[in-house]
Amino acid sequence: MSFDALFAPSAVGGRTLPNRIVAAPRFLRLSPEAMRAWFARRPGAGMCIVPGAAPHFTGKVESADPVLGEAYLEDFRAVAETIHASGARAVLQLSHAGAAADHPFALAASPMWNPQTKRRAHRAPVLGLPAIFHAYGRSAYLAVKEAGYDGVEIDGGGLSLPNTFFSGVINKRRDGWGRDRTRFGVELVERVRSYLGPTPILAFRLSLMDFDPEGPAWHEILTYAHALETAGVNCFSFALGIRRGEIPVQSAMTPPGTWIPVMEQFANELKSPVIFSGPLPAPEDLHELLVRRPGALVEVDRETTADPAWCAHVRADEPVRPCMRCAGGCPVHRPDEGLPACPSDPAAFIPDWEKPRAFASGKDVIVVGGGPAGMSAARAARLRGARVRLIEKRAQLGGGLLAAAKLPGQEGWAKLARDMAEELERLGVEVTTGVQVDAEWMIRKRVDAHVILAVGARPVIPDIPGIDGPNVLTYEDLMTDGVPVGRRVAVLGDTYAGRAVSAMLIAPNGNISREAWLRAWGIGSPVRHPGGMLGFVPHIELPMRSVTLISDRPGGVGAQILNTPRAYELQWLRMNGVQTVDDARFDSIDPYAIRIRVGEDSKEQHILRVDHIVLAMGCEPKKELANALRALAIPFEGVDSQTTPQNAWRASWALRNGFEAAMRLPD
Ligand code: SF4
Numbered sequence: 055m056s057f058d059a060l061f062a063p064s065a066v067g068g069r070t071l072p073n074r075i076v077a078a079p080r081f082l083r084l085s086p087e088a089m090r091a092w093f094a095r096r097p098g099a100g101m102c103i104v105p106g107a108a109p110h111f112t113g114k115v116e117s118a119d120p121v122l123g124e125a126y127l128e129d130f131r132a133v134a135e136t137i138h139a140s141g142a143r144a145v146l147q148l149s150h151a152g153a154a155a156d157h158p159f160a161l162a163a164s165p166m167w168n169p170q171t172k173r174r175a176h177r178a179p180v181l182g183l184p185a186i187f188h189a190y191g192r193s194a195y196l197a198v199k200e201a202g203y204d205g206v207e208i209d210g211g212g213l214s215l216p217n218t219f220f221s222g223v224i225n226k227r228r229d230g231w232g233r234d235r236t237r238f239g240v241e242l243v244e245r246v247r248s249y250l251g252p253t254p255i256l257a258f259r260l261s262l263m264d265f266d267p268e269g270p271a272w273h274e275i276l277t278y279a280h281a282l283e284t285a286g287v288n289c290f291s292f293a294l295g296i297r298r299g300e301i302p303v304q305s306a307m308t309p310p311g312t313w314i315p316v317m318e319q320f321a322n323e324l325k326s327p328v329i330f331s332g333p334l335p336a337p338e339d340l341h342e343l344l345v346r347r348p349g350a351l352v353e354v355d356r357e358t359t360a361d362p363a364w365c366a367h368v369r370a371d372e373p374v375r376p377c378m379r380c381a382g383g384c385p386v387h388r389p390d391e392g393l394p395a396c397p398s399d400p401a402a403f404i405p406d407w408e409k410p411r412a413f414a415s416g417k418d419v420i421v422v423g424g425g426p427a428g429m430s431a432a433r434a435a436r437l438r439g440a441r442v443r444l445i446e447k448r449a450q451l452g453g454g455l456l457a458a459a460k461l462p463g464q465e466g467w468a469k470l471a472r473d474m475a476e477e478l479e480r481l482g483v484e485v486t487t488g489v490q491v492d493a494e495w496m497i498r499k500r501v502d503a504h505v506i507l508a509v510g511a512r513p514v515i516p517d518i519p520g521i522d523g524p525n526v527l528t529y530e531d532l533m534t535d536g537v538p539v540g541r542r543v544a545v546l547g548d549t550y551a552g553r554a555v556s557a558m559l560i561a562p563n564g565n566i567s568r569e570a571w572l573r574a575w576g577i578g579s580p581v582r583h584p585g586g587m588l589g590f591v592p593h594i595e596l597p598m599r600s601v602t603l604i605s606d607r608p609g610g611v612g613a614q615i616l617n618t619p620r621a622y623e624l625q626w627l628r629m630n631g632v633q634t635v636d637d638a639r640f641d642s643i644d645p646y647a648i649r650i651r652v653g654e655d656s657k658e659q660h661i662l663r664v665d666h667i668v669l670a671m672g673c674e675p676k677k678e679l680a681n682a683l684r685a686l687a688i689p690f691e692g693v694d695s696q697t698t699p700q701n702a703w704r705a706s707w708a709l710r711n712g713f714e715a716a717m718r719l720p721d
Contacts, residue, residue: 055338056371057337057338057340057341057371059341060073060075060337060352061075062344063100064100064351066101066143066205066255066288066289067254067255068254069143069204069255071101071142071143072142073098073100074344074350074352075098075099075351075352075354076099076100076102076291076353077093077101077103077142077353077354078103078331079103079106086133089104090133092402093137094139095401095402096362097140097141097142097365097366098140098363098365098366098369099140099142099354099358100142100143100351101144101255102143102145103146103207104130104134104137104145105149106147106197106206107122109121109186109189109190110186110190111159112160112186113151113152114151115156116155116157117156122193123196127196130197131201131202134146134201134202138202143204144202144203145203145204145207145255145257146197146203146205147206147259148194148197148208148209149209149214150186150190151214152175152215153166153168153175153213153218153224154213155171157173160174161176161177161178161215162176162178162218162224163218163219163224163225163231163238164177168213169616169617170618172617177227178218178219180229180231187241187242188245190242190246191246192249193206194206194256195249195250198250204254205255206250206256207255207256207259208243208256208287209259210239210259210261210293211260211293211294212261212293212295212296213297217296219238220236220238220239220261221235221261221296222268222269222270222274223264223268223296235270235274236274236278236281236282239258239278240285243258243282244285247285255288256286256288257289258291260275260278260282260290260292261293261294261295262293264295264585265300265577265587266296266585267583267584267589269296269580269587270584270585272580272582272584275320276320279323280323280324283326287326289327289351290324290329291331291353292313292320292328292330292331294313299618299620299621300621300622302622302626303332304332304356304383305622306378306379306461307463307571307626309333309568309571310335311332311334311335311339311568312332312333312571312572314330316580316586317332326349327350328347328350329350329352330343330347334352334354337374356377356379357374360377360378360396361374361375361376362401375399376398376466376469377466378398378466379463379464381550381623384396394707394709395706395707395709395710396706397426397467397705397706400430400713403710404710410437410438410713410716411717411721413719417435417440417503418443419432419440419443419503419505420443420499420500420503420504420505421435421443421445421508422445422491422679423445423453423508423510424444424445424450424451424452424453424485425451425454426453426474426709427510427693427708427711428508428693429444429451429471430474430710430711431713431715431716432478432506432712432716433481433483433713434716435719436481438716438717440504440719441484443485444478444483444486445486445489445491446485446486446489447491448487448488449487451478452468452472452474452475453510454708455468455470455705456468457530457534459471460536460558461554461558462558492682493679493686496682496686496688497688504690504691504719505683505691506690506692506693506712506715507679507692507693508693508712508715509679511675512673513530513673514669514672515528518640518643519641519642520644521643523644525646526643526666526669527666527668527669528669528670529554529555529668532558532668533555539665540665540666541598541665542599542600542663542665543599543601543602544601544602544648544662544664544666544668545559545601545602545603545604546604546606546640546667546668546671547605548607548613548614548636549672552605552670552671553612553615553623553627556601557623559599560598560599560627560631560632561598574595575629576588576589596631597630600631601627601633602632602664604635604638604640605637606637606638606671607637609636610636611636612634637652639654639656646663646664646665647664648661648662649661691716693712
């Protein structure tokens with residue numbers, strides 16, 4: 055199939071783009087060199103939006119972030135040059151973090167508490183607004199006139215300062231900035247346009263749905279957009295939701311193309327090009343969309359993170375490497391914390407993934423464990439030039455990836471496991487499955503090979519009377535071995551595994567349709583429902599099972615994810631009828647029930663009648679083989695057991711840890 059519509063030239067303002075693909079602003083905290091490498095490795099887009107520094111000190115995300123100014127011009131110029139070298143247009147995003155800022159100077163239209171940063175955003179003072187407008191204008195001027203960008207994008211979504219003024223959820227002011235909520239954005243755009251001149255690109259990232267019934271009505275959004283257009287905006291991109299994590303805008307469970315119809319309704323009303331985004335549908339559907347919408351563009355973000363050659367692959371009608379839609383999204387780059395790998399494209403965050411440093415002399419390496427860490431270690435050791443043998447106790451390579459693939463919407467992990475296994479075969483790694491390695495095996499087979507242990511972890515088994523009954527399973531039994539379970543289930547453990555198992559147990563067979571998914575979250579058309587919320591408790595299909603998720607910790611089930619981008623996981627469970635109990639003491643397990651008490655001093659026993667009890671109270675590293683090797687003085691490299699079979703997010707750490715274990719082997 056030909057995807058001409060995607061690769062046809064397009065115009066935004068006074069600039070012509072070579073095609074209609076826009077690379078989204080990603081990974082704010084990459085160093086300038088890493089940012090250049092990032093774009094250089096991902097050619098093919100028609101326009102790249104570079105995440106910029108804040109235009110004003112109050113708009114930094116964190117105190118240590120830079121403010122856009124002369125000091126950083128060279129860095130930003132170098133990034134623009136890299137983008138131009140690929141033939142694309144470069145646009146710098148100007149982003150004032152507003153109420154999302156994690157420092158004492160966070161600002162919003164009206165004072166508000168941000169539970170995610172645990173900070174209060176102050177009311178933006180009227181006397182301070184001219185300085186902020188000036189800072190935006192000056193930043194835009196520097197970007198375009200000094201650093202060579204083709205334009206700027208103003209971030210007006212989420213909790214950014216412009217959206218705190220536009221959104222009725224936050225802006226409760228009674229002055230002129232509250233009576234006319236469009237005023238801040240419009241005056242801001244006028245100021246930026248006055249610095250830019252008429253032709254550069256001036257895009258505006260507009261919040262299309264706040265996911266709050268107090269959010270703007272559709273006519274307000276259109277009035278705002280028309281006013282922005284008149285003030286100088288010549289392109290619109292979109293943001294969704296003001297509170298991160300409440301609605302899974304881009305999660306594995308979000309049907310592809312979910313937000314496109316709303317964006318099309320918006321595009322119907324505007325002259326300027328719009329940039330469609332969200333979890334994008336397949337390239338065929340994107341092509342059709344752009345045929346229908348001759349002026350529009352599409353924004354790729356995780357697509358090109360997962361597959362740097364996404365544009366080339368689509369153009370040549372070749373398969374693209376899919377994004378796994380990791381729980382919690384892509385890693386947030388914090389130089390001091392390091393990064394896990396992107397499971398789809400580990401080289402995205404591990405610079406020497408493709409060409410690891412070679413061994414100085416020939417080596418034999420035995421890798422024990424065929425999960426993501428073991429496969430990653432075997433691959434790296436082989437690329438370093440060693441003869442590598444990989445031993446897995448199960449019949450198939452994949453470990454935790456295969457378990458993760460059982461979760462609703464996450465089937466892609468199984469393909470990743472297959473792809474990795476095929477790569478090992480191509481590289482000439484000798485793979486042996488179905489062999490349980492112990493110390494004796496090592497003594498017989500190791501000879502003088504280097505050993506890497508990547509044996510992973512096992513579920514914690516709590517000490518409860520009746521724990522060894524046939525009605526007690528572990529999350530591993532369910533997710534790795536597919537053991538069948540009854541209709542009434544108690545899941546023990548407020549962990550990622552516990553929540554994932556609960557989600558799996560209630561999931562309907564087959565994929566949920568877009569309409570049913572939106573209904574389930576209470577999302578309606580923003581044309582009829584302000585903020586895009588229906589405003590009433592939505593109808594939910596009956597879940598497959600009755601599930602009770604029980605935590606032995608106080609403070610509420612899911613408390614640790616409540617104010618994170620993964621808060622929706624808990625919401626989804628509750629919406630689907632999962633009962634939660636916290637601060638529980640487990641007295642005993644009977645063949646058809648579990649007996650618990652709730653609260654530290656409680657004497658009252660509750661009997662939960664369930665068919666099965668699933669243990670998901672965490673995991674512990676398997677240490678037997680490591681201890682045996684130590685006792686025999688056999689040296690080995692251990693891979694940190696950060697991965698558990700159910701935890702797809704940590705699979706990204708497993709890939710990095712496996713790689714690093716292979717790199718620690720002496721040259
Ligand atoms: S890190 Fe995960 S979510 Fe991000 S692009 Fe890679 S696979 Fe997708």
